[in-house]
Amino acid sequence: MQAQGADEALRARYRYWVEAMRPKKPLARNLAWAFGVGGAISEVGQWVQWFFQRQGMSPDQAGTPTAIVLVGLGALATGLGWYDRLTKVAGMGASLPITGFANAMVAPAMEFRSEGLVLGVGAKLFTVAGPVLGWGMAAAFVVGLARLVLGVRI
Amino acid sequence: MTVGVKRVGAATFRLDGVYVAASGTAVGDKEWQGPLGQYFDLHWTPPPDSKSFEQEERDLLRRSQDVALAKAGLDWEAVDVVLGGDLLDQLVTTSFAGREHGRPLLGLFAACATFTAGLATGSLLVAGAGAQTVVVSAVSHHFAAERQFRYPVELGNQRYPTASWTATAAGSTILDHKPHPxxxxxxxxxxxxxxxxxxxxxxxxxxxxxxxxxxxxxxxxxxxxxxxxxxxxxxxxxxxxxxxxxxxxxxxxxxxxxxxxxxxxxxxxxxxxxxxxxxxxxxxxxxxxxxxxxxxxxxxxxxxxxxxxxxxxxxxxxxxxxxxxxxxxxxxxxxxxxxx
The missing domain is CATH 3.40.47.40 (Stage V sporulation protein AD)
Structure with missing residues (x-):
């Protein structure tokens, strides 16, 4: 009768039940939403870039102001409490574009305001984006080094 | 009434003369609109001057305790011991509430099992005649818990089908030795x-x-x-x-x-x-x-x-x-x- 003294066989059976009975993520629905929303955000980004190109910028030059506009939109949507609702249905479709990066920066900034500007916002600003930035820079360094050593030209 | 306690197994105790005098509950919007909404005492909304989710959680706890005391017809001076806990680090909600009510306080942590840990402890205290009136409380606040255990509130993420939603809710139950239903x-x-x-x-x-x-x-x-x-x-x-x-x-x-x-x-x-x-x-x-x-x-x-x-x-x-x-x-x- 005692669960604690349960033999290893029961625990193994339990682990099997946990895996077998665990409710599954709605994968098809999640993928469809991620595709739709991620695509829509990219489409908006493309329009913004075309807008800057019509102002006489080259596609390369238009990249920077486009990123600034999208980050601004993502930050605004976060501040208004919309972006977390979007990500809830779209998952990576909303997290991966640069607007998701804005969300990852602004959310902790809002969150830790109550602990003050220095030890709150200042210290916690990168709690979410930090791992991506840290390892992203490390990866960029490795790739850059490999390119230098192998003499690959783009 | 005679009170008494008898040990009937390893950490199982049969009690005499321990009664639930009253319970007070306060819940947030989502909980109030749930299927059990009609059973709760108080539809709690954050006070307009609160500066943090942690402050809100303290208010939520205090409101549930006040309702319980009012229903039992008691004031704080009649309370011998307060037992309870919450989910925040160092039990700040329970302890900070204690500096206001000023009654002897035993903070307990057993995560979401805190309420029955308190009820069990409180019942044993009453049965042992060590205390007459005990308030047992447990509280949680969705956003205060989110920011401590998971992510910033406004950060978008997808929840797992097995994940549960931390309730914004507080319950306080008063135990004493006088007969109640x-x-x-x-x-x-x-x-x-x-x-x-x-x-x-x-x-x-x-x-x-x-x-x-x-x-x-x-x-x-x-x-x-x-x-x-x-x-x-x-x-x-x-x-x-x-x-x-x-x-x-x-x-x-x-x-x-x-x-x-x-x-x-x-x-x-x-x-x-x-x-x-x-x-x-x-x-x-x-x-x-x-x-x-x-x-x-x-x-x-x-x-x-x-x-x-x-x-x-x-x-x-x-x-x-x-x-x-x-x-x-x-x-x-x-x-x-x-x-x-």
Missing amino acids: LRVEAVTIGRVVDWGQKDPNDYGSAMAPAAVDTILRHLQATGQTPAAFDAIFTGDLGEFGRRLALRLLNEQTGEDWSQRLDDCGRILYDRKRQDVHNGASGAGCSAAVFGGYLSARLDAGAWHRLLLVATGALLSPTSSQQGESIPGIAHAVAVVAEGG
């Missing part, structure tokens, strides 16, 4: 059970073995059969955890418990309409569900005997990141409706 019959202190589950998005599977362990120990020690209870409520295994607990109970006793066993976290919300996946969790969940719905069922005579088995996942964000499995615990309190 509800009596605490027996309590069992749970032990830590860890069967190696590691997923921090799935507490239900980590806690189900602990709930089953405590339920079976309680029945064994008191010599009761499952049929002695009209309802056995765990808290907060949720939908998935309840199914696992039923499976384990069936495996170990050969009986079907599905008509008898339900879960506080599973019934607090409308899981489909309110988009909460596995159900509710949080220290305040079982406290509010007991003080609101379960007490009402006992009072109305729908049930005669209830076993409340709140369950806690005893992990921290750090222990999870370090790859440790999730220890579970469950404390049981049997409540009977006298003459019901």
Whole structure:
């Protein structure tokens, strides 16, 4: 009768039940939403870039102001409490574009305001984006080094 | 009235003369709009001048305590001991509330099992005649818990189907030795059970073995059969955890418990309409569900005997990141409706 003294066989059976009975993520629905929303955000980004190109910028030059506009939109949507609702249905479709990066920066900034500007916002600003930035820079360094050593030209 | 306590098994105690004088509950918007909304005392909204979720949680706790005292016709001076806990680091909510009410305070932590840990301790204190009037509280606040255990509130992320929604809820129950309709019959202190589950998005599977362990120990020690209870409520295994607990109970006793066993976290919300996946969790969940719905069922005579088995996942964000499995615990309190 005692669960604690349960033999290893029961625990193994339990682990099997946990895996077998665990409710599954709605994968098809999640993928469809991620595709739709991620695509829509990219489409908006493309329009913004075309807008800057019509102002006489080259596609390369238009990249920077486009990123600034999208980050601004993502930050605004976060501040208004919309972006977390979007990500809830779209998952990576909303997290991966640069607007998701804005969300990852602004959310902790809002969150830790109550602990003050220095030890709150200042210290916690990168709690979410930090791992991506840290390892992203490390990866960029490795790739850059490999390119230098192998003499690959783009 | 004579009070008394008799040890009938390892950490199972049969009690005499311990009564529930009153319970007070305060819940947030989402909980108020859930299927149990009508059973709660107070539809709590954040005070306009609150500066943080942590401050709001303290207000929520105090409101539930005030309601309980008002219903029992007591003021703070009549309270001998306050027991309770919350989910925030260093139990700040419970302790900070203590600097206002100024009564002797014992802060308890057993995660979402805190409420029955408090009820069991408080009942033992009353039965041992060490105290006359004890207030037992547990509180949780969705956003205060989110920011401590998971992510910043406004950060977008997708929740897992096994994840539960921390309830914004507080429940306070007053125990004393004077006869009231509800009596605490027996309590069992749970032990830590860890069967190696590691997923921090799935507490239900980590806690189900602990709930089953405590339920079976309680029945064994008191010599009761499952049929002695009209309802056995765990808290907060949720939908998935309840199914696992039923499976384990069936495996170990050969009986079907599905008509008898339900879960506080599973019934607090409308899981489909309110988009909460596995159900509710949080220290305040079982406290509010007991003080609101379960007490009402006992009072109305729908049930005669209830076993409340709140369950806690005893992990921290750090222990999870370090790859440790999730220890579970469950404390049981049997409540009977006298003459019901």
